[in-house]
Amino acid sequence: MTTMFNPSRDQVRQFFCDTYRKWREGAVLSGAEVPAADIIALHPEYHALLADPDALGREWTPEQGAMNPFLHLSLHLAVAEQLSIDQPRGIRAAYDGLRRRLDDEHDALHRLLECLGEAVWKAQRNGGAMDAEGYLEAIRRSAPGA
Template sequence: MFNPSREQVRQFFCEAWRKHRQRSILEGAEVTAADLIAHHPEYHALLENPALALEQEFTPETGQMNPFLHLSLHLAVAEQISIDQPPGIRAAYQALRTRLDVHEAEHAILECLGETIWRAQRHGGEMDGAAYLDCVRRAAGV
């Protein structure tokens, strides 16, 4: 399993955004990352300052979402939909898309993924894939 460090994740998103802005060739997940970043203008200034991005702390006390966590969850959701893993996630996403735009549908799934990760961490166990998919299906109304 790929388990990048905090610094590697931040560098990845900063580099993908830099390449996108310079119209350089994007490779692999950079394509998806740049597209996700384009939909989050609130993160552009941070990503355009890699030194700040690497050192800035994001805690619940500041009241702001960690942009790298948010973008990473988006990237995970995009990958899950593309490979239909867990099985059924693509159909639930398509059901969400009947009433939401792409970004809003991804956010609905992202909420379920975040909750599932939080529960696994809180209980010190594995992620419950069935509960995750049930949450997405409920959000989709299926």
């Protein structure tokens, strides 16, 4: 059984494809579709993929050297949620500092994605919870001159 808190890979991919279609058609978006559409708009390089029905079954591996676009969009959505509720506590301030130092909002968001991806990978590797303080510290260190 899947839930909205533990969607399958296919459900996540379908969500982004459906959101892209609705956004492109000017249909009413609701819930998580709203921030997802904003994120999709920032990534025109993914638009053709999101319109392709064959995209749902494609695989991206580290050996191919390309980030899985659905993973990238999912990390963006997770970071947007973290920033909106300031969880882990202090992420909004860490992000604001990073954004000011980089003077580029999208680059700052991508640095957060990298830090989140690494934090999740470490938690999975260690079989434990994500180290929130380590994640925040990685964000703080990712700025030039940090």
